[in-house]
Amino acid sequence: MIKEINPKTSIFLRQTNLSRLKKIFYDSGYYISGFPGNLFIWTSILTSLAFIFIGFFKTYITQTSKLKGILETVILGMFAATVSYFVSDIIEGIITG
Known part of the structure; x- marks a missing residue:
């Protein structure tokens, strides 16, 4: 049985994960300025x-x-x-x- 993927949900999930990564690595600034x-x-x-x-x-x-x-x-x-x-x-x- 093939389950259909809702494209809006999958795009939302990808954007949510990307925004979390961006928050961790880019917005904090610690990883570059604190090195x-x-x-x-x-x-x-x-x-x-x-x-x-x-x-x-x-x-x-x-x-x-x-x-x-x-x-x-x-x-x-x-x-x-x-x-x-x-x-x-x-x-x-x-x-x-």
Whole structure:
């Protein structure tokens, strides 16, 4: 038996959950202003660690050396972050005039 989903209810529930997340992460301001340290450095370190783990586990699938897999993933992640930074800078310049 297939139960029909009321679209108004499901949209309301999604908006309610999103508003709760927004209240927790954005409106409080504690997570950014209350952080004891340089937020950019810490996010860079944690992102690099995530890419290292992904590269490490990728080597089990591709059967390549661990160093090669880690370096490929970290370098590709750094390249993607750099490109996205400059693209967003260009778009911001277009929007703000």
